[in-house]
Amino acid sequence: MSVLTSERPSGERHGEPGKRGRRGAPALALAILTGAAARLWLIVLLTAGWEVGTRIAKDPFFPPPSTILRVMHEIWFSGPVSQLLLTDKAIDDFRPSFINLFGGWSLAAAGGVLLGIVIGRSRAVGEILDPLLQFGRSIPPPTLIPFFIVILDLGTPMQVTTIAFGVVWPVLLNTIDGVRTVDSLQLQTARVFDITGAQRLRRIILPAAAPKIFAGLRVSLGFALILMVISELIGSTTGIGAHLINSQQSLELPEMWAGIVLLGLLGCLFNAIFVLVERRLLSWHRGARRLDS
């Protein structure tokens, strides 16, 4: 059973352990600055090019980024301090979106891990369900949105269902794979020391499968954001996706761009938070892997 993750060649992500040694503070600061400059110049250049290009072209479909930022600030982030600077519109837009996103994702995560453990522990069950799982994960989730709209109507239940159904597959398949491929010697060790039942599940099987489970959770979080947007574009009157499609239909292009940029920032933010949490929880895995390779 192959696994849907962003499979990458192994190896550590950020090399260069930094040859800092006994250099003084100014030299160190300089090194950090030049390092940052070497990484960041392109993104600055691209943003500047975007600004200049759009100003020259004056194409109403492509407002300059400064305008986009200004609009973002106006419609969402110019609220009172008591609301963390969020405007009422921001709260109206963000709240339903976040409820859909995290509701669907949490449902998928809980269901995927639980089912995955059950299926992964039994070979027979796994073989019986294999074709169904392969089929289920192959359905592009948006194709089911019209169906969910008909049976659940527009609204949160439809969106949560869409997201949960769409993102459960990476979690489920990765959990099955992780639980099934626990090292045989680790299981034998557990048998020798009479670690059975819930103890075995909690202390041996789940930690051993955790790296794969987390990989699945991360893929599904990115996917959940996509499905949140698409389900709001099609079947919603509230949320960030609805804002996007409304401003497109009334041809308020800067507002639409503000939505796109906001979603991009949210994507980066969620991804970054997840990576941080994962690093904390799975520090043992990175350490052990580094020595293996």
Add this chain to the structure above:
Amino acid sequence: MLEVENLTHAYGDAPPVIVGIDLEVKPGELVSIVGPSGCGKSTLLRCVAGLQSPTGGRVLLDGKPVDKVPGNLAVVFQDYSRSLFPWMSVRDNVALPLRRRGLGRAERREASGKALESVGLADAGAKYPWQLSGGMQQRVAIARALAYRPEFLIMDEPFGSVDAQTREDLEDLLLRVRGDSGMTILLVTHDIDESVYVGHRVIVLSRSPGRVRADLPVGLPSARDQITTRERPEFVHLRAEVGRLVRGHETPADPAS
């Protein structure tokens, strides 16, 4: 303590790996099992540990047949990097089996601390196994087995994956454990010198299918030393004999007899 009667095992339809093995280990004894590679040493061991049911014969521990892993038995595997759990600290690895002994948190901590101390790793408790060298990791695995306080300890090529110097240190550690704890120990190894150096008895298995080829007492004094013991004529003589048996030559008849 341990009796193995007419033990035979075959995997599926393949020819048997071990055939008609009989052996007995008395309490407090350390018995080494050597044999050429592929003689079914590990299969024998897995049957004794209850990790595998043999296709024929039986294993008795304290007179009771072994049908699952007995509670008073511990195993030290060769591959420490896989048998220690990388997600737990060294201390937690050692303390984990003690949960089944019904010990409280403080008692577990104390027992694991003592066990780590006895293998010379008193300061490594908070580290993760993969932060230690191979030899130290195998010490942790031994400490885990010791903390469990088994009456019977099985070691499957425990020093097969460490360098020669570390190997000697670990052999001496094993001798100390043997002396201090009074545990009964079954050691599987492919190293002939090692089998003689640490054992009370050496059992030689024949090439596949594995059978007991010889059962030789080690006539060396209990106090052993890496240099002087290996110089003793008894040691030299016995290792030569074991060597011949492992390689499949008959021991030439002693001209004196």
Add this chain to the structure above:
Amino acid sequence: MRRAHILRGAAGVAGAVVVAELVSRTGLVDPDSLPPASVVLWRAAELVVDTEFLTDVANTLKAWLGGLLLATVVAVAAGVVLSSTPWLNRATRIVVEFMRPIPSVALIPLAIVTFSSPTETKMSLVFYAASWPILINTLYALRDVDPVAKETMRSFGFGKTSVLVRVSLPSAAPFVATGVRIAAAVGLVVVVSTELVAGAGEGVGGYLMETQSGGGRPDLMLAGAVWAGLLGLLINTALVAMERRAFRWHTVRTAATA
């Protein structure tokens, strides 16, 4: 053993169909919302001879394939260029890390107003979404090429291009192929999403929206989803099979080190 596996799988499929049939027939769930499995499967079979549906499928696949091929060519080329210019590569990495998590479907409204033809809209969105996984896998794979292999080539006097063609690209190829497979799945999601939003009777998504607006025909929708699933399964299986064939040396090697 292999036969038992297939038999169990078949039993699972049959069991699922029977259960779906029963919950609907016995009224456990409303048959108007969830039609019996037999009805859905019958509709799915009817769709095979429905020329309108087939045209929609062809439309969808055309845009998907076009975008995916374009993305493969551009992303692999970009990956090679970036990998051979370290100063550019370093700066690009952070741009890529920023751009990748942006949900591509957020660009659907923009693409709809920017491009005139629906096929162009879909192809450009698929191109955008499919480029990232391929580019990222290419970058990481080229970075992780065994330096010993490269130095071996160089020690025999081969130049940069030879090293690239004979060592770097072949050893990166399996990971690039994995990137393409991920991109294919993402592309399918994006193309159907775009059709659903555009809603102008264009492609599979348009077909599904029509059946929804026409008073809601869950049987037809599910039949459409069955085909979408089978199509996705077929594409994935075909790509996996191609990878296995082309990179047998790779699977052997990873199996040995695993």
